[in-house]
Amino acid sequence: MAIDNSLFGEYSSAAFSAYTGVRVIMTAAANPFMARAIELSLENVRSGCGGPFGAVIVRHGQIIAEGVNQVTSRNDPTAHAEVLAIRGACAKLASFELKDCELYTSCEPCPMCLGAIYWARLARLYYANTADDAAGIGFDDSFIYREIQAVHARRRIPTAQLMRDEALAAFRAWADKPDKIAY
Amino acid sequence: MAIDNSLFGEYSSAAFSAYTGVRVIMTAAANPFMARAIELSLENVRSGCGGPFGAVIVRHGQIIAEGVNQVTSRNDPTAHAEVLAIRGACAKLASFELKDCELYTSCEPCPMCLGAIYWARLARLYYANTADDAAGIGFDDSFIYREIQAVHARRRIPTAQLMRDEALAAFRAWADKPDKIAY
Numbered sequence: 001m002a003i004d005n006s007l008f009g010e011y012s013s014a015a016f017s018a019y020t021g022v023r024v025i026m027t028a029a030a031n032p033f034m035a036r037a038i039e040l041s042l043e044n045v046r047s048g049c050g051g052p053f054g055a056v057i058v059r060h061g062q063i064i065a066e067g068v069n070q071v072t073s074r075n076d077p078t079a080h081a082e083v084l085a086i087r088g089a090c091a092k093l094a095s096f097e098l099k100d101c102e103l104y105t106s107c108e109p110c111p112m113c114l115g116a117i118y119w120a121r122l123a124r125l126y127y128a129n130t131a132d133d134a135a136g137i138g139f140d141d142s143f144i145y146r147e148i149q150a151v152h153a154r155r156r157i158p159t160a161q162l163m164r165d166e167a168l169a170a171f172r173a174w175a176d177k178p179d180k181i182a183y
Numbered sequence: 184m185a186i187d188n189s190l191f192g193e194y195s196s197a198a199f200s201a202y203t204g205v206r207v208i209m210t211a212a213a214n215p216f217m218a219r220a221i222e223l224s225l226e227n228v229r230s231g232c233g234g235p236f237g238a239v240i241v242r243h244g245q246i247i248a249e250g251v252n253q254v255t256s257r258n259d260p261t262a263h264a265e266v267l268a269i270r271g272a273c274a275k276l277a278s279f280e281l282k283d284c285e286l287y288t289s290c291e292p293c294p295m296c297l298g299a300i301y302w303a304r305l306a307r308l309y310y311a312n313t314a315d316d317a318a319g320i321g322f323d324d325s326f327i328y329r330e331i332q333a334v335h336a337r338r339r340i341p342t343a344q345l346m347r348d349e350a351l352a353a354f355r356a357w358a359d360k361p362d363k364i365a366y
Contacts, residue, residue: 112298167311
């Protein structure tokens with residue numbers, strides 16, 4: 001993990017103090033990138049943009065993209081902090097992969113975001129709050145983790161398979177396509 | 184499942200025929216919404232926009248949004264067919280939930296998309312190809328399903344927790360916020 005310790009001096013806990021009225025004492029274990037993700041999560045509660053989640057993507061010791069939860073303000077259930085940070089970083093780098101990047105997120109990623117992290121092929125992942133912490137304030141993260149591990153027949157959203165024989169035609173076409181861009 | 188059987192007459196297998204050179208015989212089990220998702224998946228291979236995946240969202244017997252995989256053409260690893268269909272449907276309805284909608288997707292959703300389906304609170308899910316079928320043509324779906332079920336220490340992307348004490352401040356702020364919009 002490449003951390004430029006000089007960044008510590010630039011980090012301010014003003015956002016914490018303004019919201020909570022309590023000055024956050026940064027511990028020796030404090031990390032400036034995670035501190036920024038946490039700061040974003042606090043700002044997001046204050047602004048009312050969405051849930052208490054923030055994330056940053058770091059490349060070569062520099063933050064290249066940030067995200068906050070904007071589900072309710074954008075009417076987009078996929079607008080989680082991590083997804084928006086990943087989309088922003090990919091746009092910046094004009095790439096669909098982030099192999100030399102790290103993600104710092106103020107909460108353990110939900111299954112949607114963890115899936116996005118794998119598809120983006122991030123190098124490392126750091127989180128602060130846990131999925132159970134999120135469940136404790138009313139979010140579905142732990143529930144969705146359990147659902148994903150359940151067989152289809154036991155999932156809360158009724159799920160059925162249709163027309164596999166017809167759909168396989170597209171997979172055969174992909175396998176046979178000489179000029180495809182794999183990802 | 185509300186299906187308007189009159190839609191069968193409107194469905195054309197021309198897209199299949201044009202790509203594969205083989206006319207697809209629709210079976211008695213054919214469903215017009217899944218047929219459209221499959222048609223989109225085939226068109227997407229032909230156009231080169233992305234992987235062989237298509238999805239539609241149906242509300243009250245009508246398709247309200249469609250999506251195809253655009254990961255490589257948009258440089259966005261989250262631009263899966265299901266995610267784009269969900270985002271489109273939410274934009275159309277100006278809502279962050281799709282409780283009275285069904286998703287038809289040409290392939291079993293990856294964990295990212297399944298998470299998005301739960302966050303959108305879709306009523307039902309229909310899929311055609313399986314995650315193992317996708318693995319068979321080089322996609323990571325099954326791998327990511329296995330990773331999500333693994334403990335952090337055994338995951339391929341190194342994962343560590345930092346600064347939970349500091350991050351909990353945002354969760355407390357959320358819990359205490361009187362005017363929050365829960366989702």
